[in-house]
Amino acid sequence: ETGVTQTPRHLVMGMTNKKSLKCEQHLGHNAMYWYKQSAKKPLELMFVYSLEERVENNSVPSRFSPECPNSSHLFLHLHTLQPEDSALYLCASSQVRGSEQYFGPGTRLTVT
């Protein structure tokens, strides 16, 4: 595998389910990110993990819970989601502060 991979690519879940999204980067980068992309809305940064800091967007609901066990893996745990959480969830990584980010293909999430 090369670049940034995400699994699953598509996920349909009910509002009472618990699921997790997985991201893995094969680039040796030091920072990883979760973004939410909804139709007709700007790209929303949800979480940042790096060697130096963890940054959270305070507007992200607690039903989204990130986990970063090491510099290559990032998870997004989902529970009791709402239909408005349906979106494309993108993972990205970067080498250093301020450098370009490399994105995975995304997970298309549908909450029913």
Next chain:
Amino acid sequence: GNSVTQMEGPVTLSEEAFLTINCTYTATGYPSLFWYVQYPGEGLQLLLKATKADDKGSNKGFEATYRKETTSFHLEKGSVQVSDSAVYFCALSDPGSSYKLIFGSGTRLLVRP
């Protein structure tokens, strides 16, 4: 605070037409500037970048020049193809402050045969 403004789309062109997508920014310090492209059903791909004033980024026939005096980073291509149809995002980072990139709202390009 830092921000990026892109022209609203969609931009519709005929094949082989000249493309310009405008991007202006507001930033403190000395940001790096980026253009990303997103094809249908895919994630964002880095198209080109520039790290200092007057730098020109280029890739796959696309170009953009970092203009500090006009705070702009317009994307251009001399002759577009149907395969260039996608959404284009302008973004900036501030190397001095955080890992975060600030993205524009995206401009959809549709190229007709």
